[in-house]
Amino acid sequence: MTKHRILLSIPILLYGMxxxxxxxxxxxxxxxxxxxxxxxxxxxVHYEDNTEGKHDGF
Incomplete structure (x- = not known):
């Protein structure tokens, strides 16, 4: 898990609580x-999609 991903996950946890x-x-x-x-x-989800691996120009 990257630092950026953890920071993006914080609002999700706060919202759940x-x-x-x-x-x-x-x-x-x-x-x-x-x-x-x-x-x-x-x-x-869109950001996660674009950062994982290389896509064929999508």
């Missing part, structure tokens, strides 16, 4: 947080 705490307290999670997280994950 936040969701867990909110659910334990019987509160609702705002929809915009889910949307922001989904967008972040799309960029994260």
């Amino acid at each position: 936040y969701i867990f705490v909110v659910i334990q307290n019987d509160k609702d999670v705002p929809l915009y947080l889910h949307l922001l997280f989904a967008i972040y994950l799309m960029f994260f």
Whole structure:
């Protein structure tokens, strides 16, 4: 695991802990947080895809 990858993984862990705490307290999670997280994950996966190995110009 590279240092950059670990740094990119931190928000994912924080989000998971936040969701867990909110659910334990019987509160609702705002929809915009889910949307922001989904967008972040799309960029994260896209970045991971582009950094692993050499692709044929995709």
